[in-house]
Amino acid sequence: MDDLEQAVLSLRISHPDSTAKQIHELLVADRPDISLGQVKKASSKLAKRGAYNAQPPDQKPPAQAAASCGASPPDALPKPHNVRRPKGLPDLYPGPPPWLVDSETVLGDMAAKVGTPPVMMKMALGAYLHQRQSDERWRHLTHLYRGQEKTCLSVEEHGTKFTQAGYDFSKVLRVRPRPPPCAWYEAHDLLHATTSGLRMLKSGYVPPSPPLPRFCDYCKRQCTAECRCGEAYCDKDCQAMDWQNHREICETVADNAELAMSLTKQSWGAKGVLR
Numbered sequence: 186m187d188d189l190e191q192a193v194l195s196l197r198i199s200h201p202d203s204t205a206k207q208i209h210e211l212l213v214a215d216r217p218d219i220s221l222g223q224v225k226k227a228s229s230k231l232a233k234r235g236a237y238n239a240q241p242p243d244q245k246p247p248a249q250a251a252a253s254c255g256a257s258p259p260d261a262l263p264k265p266h267n268v269r270r271p272k273g274l275p276d277l278y279p280g281p282p283p284w285l286v287d288s289e290t291v292l293g294d295m296a297a298k299v300g301t302p303p304v305m306m307k308m309a310l311g312a313y314l315h316q317r318q319s320d321e322r323w324r325h326l327t328h329l330y331r332g333q334e335k336t337c338l339s340v341e342e343h344g345t346k347f348t349q350a351g352y353d354f355s356k357v358l359r360v361r362p363r364p365p366p367c368a369w370y371e372a373h374d375l376l377h378a379t380t381s382g383l384r385m386l387k388s389g390y391v392p393p394s395p396p397l398p399r400f401c402d403y404c405k406r407q408c409t410a411e412c413r414c415g416e417a418y419c420d421k422d423c424q425a426m427d428w429q430n431h432r433e434i435c436e437t438v439a440d441n442a443e444l445a446m447s448l449t450k451q452s453w454g455a456k457g458v459l460r
């Protein structure tokens with residue numbers, strides 16, 4: 186988490202009902218170089234990583250800290266209905282891209298059709314596949330810590346959870362002197378500092394079965410549909426309500442993963458499902 190994300194997260198916690206614009210106004214008092222776009226992007230990244238659901242305990246105001254004990258999810262927003270569709274709102278699909286389930290076969294078939302080696306196809310999809318994998322593991326990690334957001338655990342206990350969620354925690358286990366017990370958030374920062382980011386294990390990761398439930402990025406209810414970029418929404422109403430916040434990151438994903446976007450559209454189109 187970088188400095189700006191940290192600052193946005195702190196303000197989101199201390200001013201839970203504030204908009205990105207209000208957060209920006211609070212921030213520019215100290216950091217006049219920060220743009221509204223950067224604040225929106227940081228907010229969007231934090232939301233995507235579930236940071237608002239698993240905040241560090243010392244940053245929560247007492248009233249919220251008391252309410253957040255245990256595994257209760259954050260309060261859902263009222264479900265929006267009949268929201269006007271903003272221009273450029275992307276497709277919303279019923280679930281993860283069908284081609285992802287058997288990407289090897291799909292890529293092989295496509296490669297044969299267009300005469301491009303499968304390995305080239307895979308390279309073109311590399312960043313998108315990496316992003317999906319990293320989102321899945323982050324959700325797994327926050328799930329493993331649900332209800333233990335405030336608990337101080339030993340480095341070994343953190344190691345077990347991070348490894349189960351598919352992260353390489355081995356370097357932290359070798360740090361001497363051994364770091365003291367800490368909350369998950371500090372363990373995350375420690376891993377980040379020790380390995381310059383969160384490294385995913387190349388092998389041995391077992392995804393949860395059945396898959397973890399997903400929650401709408403707007404109203405926070407459990408849902409299954411997803412935007413072209415992979416963000417989860419209940420329906421077009423929630424997607425439309427969130428579009429102003431979500432647009433920048435969604436367009437960035439779409440621009441960087443054109444092949445994945447067209448495969449997704451094609452594979453849902455072939456199933457006759459486009460909504």
Ligand SMILES: [Zn+2]
Pocket residue numbers: 401402403404405406408418419420423
């Ligand atoms: Zn929703």
Ligand SMILES: [Zn+2]
Pocket residue numbers: 275412413414415416431435
């Ligand atoms: Zn999107």
